[in-house]
Amino acid sequence: MSLVQVDKLSATAGDAVLVDGVSFEVVAGEVTALVGASGAGKTTAALALLGECGDGVRLEGNVEVAGEKVVGANGVTGVDVRGRVVAYMPQHPGSALNPARRIGTTLRELAKLHDGDPAAALRTAQLPTETLKRFPHQFSGGQRQRIALAQTLTCRPRVLVLDEPSTGLDSITRLRLVHELRELAASGLGILLLSHDLDLVRALATRVVVLDAGRVISDVLPPTAEPATSLGTSATGQPLLKAMNLSASLRPRGRDLVLHEVGLAVRAGSCLGVVGRSGSGKTTLARCLAGLHERHTGTIHLGDHLLPVLRKRTREQHRRVQYVWQEVRGSFDERRPVDQQVARTAERLRGLTPEQAYAEAVATLARLGVAGITAARPPSRMSGGELQRAALARAVLAHPDVLICDEITTALDDRGTALVLDLLGELKARGTALIWIGHDLGLVAAVADEVLVLDAGHVVEQGPPATVTTAPQHDLTRQLVAAAHLTPPVLSLDTRSEPRR
Template identity: 45%
Template sequence: MSDRTETVAEIRDLRVEIDGRAIVDGVHLRVRPGMVTALVGASGSGKTTTGLALLGEYPAGARVTGEVRLAEGGLVGYVPQHPAAVLNPARRVSALLDDIARPQVRALPPAERRAAARELVLRALSDAQLPDAKALLRRYPHQLSGGQQQRVVLAQALLLGARVVVADEPTTGQDALTKDRIVDQLAAVTARGIAVVLLSHDLDVVRALADEVLVMRAGRVVESGPVARLWRYPRHEWTRRLLDAQRAAPPDETRTGAGQPVLEVRHLTAVHGRTTVLRAPHLTLHPGECLAVMGRSGSGKTTLARCLAGLHRDHDGELLLDGTTLPRSLRHRSRAQLAAVQYVFQDTRAAFDEHRPVLDQVARTAVRLRGADERAAREEALTTLDSLGLAEEPAHRLPGELSGGELQRAALARALLAHPRVLICDEITSGLDTVTRRGILDLLAGLLRDRDDLSLVLITHDRETARIAHRVAVVDVGELAGEGRARQVLTP
């Protein structure tokens, strides 16, 4: 067992400035072997910047003062919030992991190296809670669900033999069962004497896993201490707000979803290559209704959403919008059909052009899909952004300068400028803190109350998020397993 009194990494008085604005200000952090230190706070509070400092990585153009120390041999592994960004899309999973494993078996005779490297890879995938590892090795990253991608990156960190693992939202987009497995895995990592720095919005996971918690706001640590003390006796107002904002509000039950469906699925069968990944015999969405689609990571719920949006064309069956057949592919949909069904992605950063101001990209939707002139489109964009809680000043920034919550509001505004009939939201709250998450859910509920012509498909693994829905459809192992009213399906 490692000595928990020693320090494997330490940050002293860290200050990170960009254009004279401090995004981290005076942070102290001690990382001990075999312990989980959690950083919690709203989007933009400085958690990720602090965690990346342990790897010696900072935002471009940042002015950094303070000190970061690593113990001798203190290799730091990193599991990012958006794993697709660090997985080479042109290489199979086996190649990505073999590159890390091969140097570790060079001392063996040449005839034994390949088998030994593969054994290391399979063990790391198993430790990362990835079943059917041999089949996954043949796939490319885009053929994995978000949860599977995240666990492949965790396997990379384990293969590296890191003494510290910085886990940035490792349970983002995961179903409850997979969250439990990730908690178990990270607990097993610490049992081997590896330190974990957990950056998380998921307070349930933090409570289950962390030893010490640092609560951050606006770049500063406003409260810290053992997890049990913080939960029972929070001292700072912001800590209390985070803990109080976990539950979503129930939907307006007067929205019964009567009349002709705005969207209908008939005999849908979707495939990846030759593998059937989803069967949905029948599913409807009515005007003014919120339908939550729930299921484990990799169950097929995102494939369903992508079929509806024309982003996954490899399917049979029929999709109907107001009783008229929708073409399978975006390329064959009319401008009106493109505007009618809008998709808001889980990874909003990947969905924005990093080189263009956010306002320009939001306004462009109205120009491209509705034929609005540019001046009117910018005015409508500013009004919509303001109504969603994003002021004009951050709207003029580049996407990389906005927090996750701010960028999620911008993504919603961009979709709304198309004046859609159907808004598909794919795990859009899974990477947000409880306060920001509650704000986004309240925004969605308010949109449904205020607009009779808007319907919502909410892809989620989270029961609390699904509580804003009128109905819930459950997808399990590629099959539409059932549906019903939310208050019935979500009853424990």
């Protein structure tokens, strides 16, 4: 039975065409996937199922959900299907979670409205019951993704729209997600999956619609894109950034530790990879190094100097250590075009004139595949992948000595990932020290000179990528290797493109 019928859907914003004549359906008990590069129109098409669109965007065509017309000849009809018929989980769930309310309070209210079962939703989203007592800020990006899924499932929808649901998930959790989504579809739920993760699409999708620049170009799964570029060789010399006995807590007076006596060192021109499951402490570690998490003990050195928390760092220390976090949308001002915000970094931290900074910003964004006409938009009119690259460009314009990258390719297709790695490879060759935090051990092993594995805030394994992936010593590392189906990575000695296994 067809739950969703989309026929010749178009979305325009002034003269810009965002979606052009797109048609697809979602059938009960099946998964329909919309795939395509970042900015292809996937999210715009999906939101049309709810009768929603961005400011200044007009929808045309025909969208019917469970027999109710949501978009018709005159645009949005005003029929409300959110929650009771269609539930939507956004790509970056942080903005969808109320920071002032405990998770349990929200889930219980949704359950009362929709006669849902919070406990069953938590089990499906792979979350423990103690999740109910905590606030959104106390979770990692991957955990917030699963909390948003639990909220969505509590509404007991007939159609589930998932926008990049594997973003921020480690490979083990992703495999379990596949199993749970298969069971949901088998129960009669219709699922619309938006993803650039072709492995996830292959594992789940019954129907595949490929979008490019807002148009349907194929209804079959495309071949895997060209592999991403390796970052290159390790460097020698004294550590540029060093942390010793680093412990961190979420609450005052050292309670609720999430990092335990972590030590690391990264040299100029080298890349340290940090991997682990969602909630293992990867983002907390990154925030400590960036000076954003103040509840920590231990020491952090930049060269020979002690590095304080961010509010006590000098402008030069701020410039030298830059952090690109996982959920970037909230870091942009909705009232200003993105390209101006990217340029501001070079003005503020390097003293460039506005004209010089803007020219460098546009050039860096273009190199990352974000066109000038796109970057001139406000954040709400850019895709998650485009904003992720804009956040990287903003950090790169500071000309940092240390660049901390927290899951910065999760919203990117293979082409976008390759563009990011090409740029980072060049920075690394110039002497920039990189800290690459990720859940994809295969990618981390291909780009890093040293890999550090975290489990529940403890360093459980550390060593060269080839050793960690071929002879793992800890059970978690073995699980990560098995989940990623890894073979020994190919490590390049330069920044030329090579196969990534």
